[in-house]
Amino acid sequence: MARVAGRMGRIYLAQTTTGxxxxxxxxxxxxxxxxxSKQDVTALGDTTKQYVADTPDATGTFEGFFDDAADSTYKAAVDGLPRRFYLYPNVNTPTVYWYGQILPDLTIAGGVGTAVTVSSSWSAASSIVKQG
Incomplete structure (x- = not known):
């Protein structure tokens, strides 16, 4: 896989839990x-601490600009239900992406001399899997 510019990335989010x-x-x-998360399994006689991996976690963020015609993140944030989610680093290489269900939170911010922005931090509501 070649290096890619971030400008070709795309985020997909369902409007409803079943959509x-x-x-x-x-x-x-x-x-x-x-x-x-890592669990300490250091035993007597070990010369360094030792760990084993526990359950994996997936979280993330996305940011953009407020569009009053598109409110899928708002709907998902206020009803607290999981949404289907796809993240493509490059839509020109559609075989590489992450997918699953997420629970997004929402922040909308604006002010004098700046565009109104939307940002979200999300947590996994299912396994988040990398394809490709």
């Missing part, structure tokens, strides 16, 4: 964090 994921409009940034 199909649709491209989000006016998004400018995204991130995904996949970590595992």
């Amino acid at each position: 199909q994921a649709e491209p989000m409009v006016a998004q400018a940034k995204w991130s995904i964090n996949q970590t595992s």
